[in-house]
Amino acid sequence: MTEPVRSPALVASGVARDFRSGFWLRSRRVLGPFDLAVEPGRAVGLMGPNGSGKSTFLRLAAGVDRPSAGSVRVLGLDPASAAGRARTGLLPDGFPFPGELNGREVLDLVARLRGVRSESARERRALVDGWIERVGLTAAGRRATRRYSTGMKRRLALACALIHEPAVLLLDEPGAGLDAEGFEVLAAALDERLGAGTAVVLCSHHGSELFRHCDRIAVLIDGTSAWEGPAAELARRASAIEVEIEFDGADANGDDSRSTDSRSTGERLAEAASATGGRLVATRPSSASTARLFADLARARDRA
Structure with missing residues (x-):
């Protein structure tokens, strides 16, 4: 049976952002x-080097910033509107909450701002x-967040992004x-929200999370x-691949830097993993080959 076509939950059309900088405040795109269009229940990865515009796009999609051109819509709503913010969850790259608040206070504040009734x-x-x-x-719920470790702050920020069960979830690194x-x-x-239709x-500059959770990737370079x-197609374009195999809850990573057929390699690895009681979790470009992959994609784009 053919799956019904669903309208995208997030749609970006010709979206652009310019900033003014320098002594003369010249505009720079x-x-x-x-x-970009993302359907309910689907995960799309944004990949690219630092400074490529990934975080800028997430801020526009979350309504934190306004586009200089084009538009972003969340379920047809302006993401900066109260209704749009109530349907969007954002995990920013950083911890934007006052350190004197404790974890429960931060989460309660976000729930109120997101319109949780x-x-x-x-x-x-x-x-x-x-x-x-x-x-x-x-x-640590009643401890001031300035005393939290980085990992604790990231877990609290993730709870802030999820507490209102958003229809669109934006994750920055x-x-x-x-x-x-x-x-x-x-x-x-992620498994829960995708199952619920979010x-x-x-967004990441490397593929560790992207290739495990996303079925589609968009690569941003220079904006x-x-x-x-x-x-899977992007992984096949890489000059070296990295595989993640799960054995009884433990992950093992390997690198195949000489493979000329990533697809058949992945199939053989999946078969070998299954035969030994494991499971192939993800195949992705290796860290060492990512910069080369970005350069190749940028050259192909510029030639087109």
């Missing part, structure tokens, strides 16, 4: 024009406490600073799209 104060406290427990911060417990929380949260945009397509 840092993003765009850029198009509760029948009573007791119900809202139960919601906050539930998320504090879920991200492993029960013992979600693995940066995460501790071991945080990676488990992130993976479980559209996810996951414009250099490539977009299936994640």
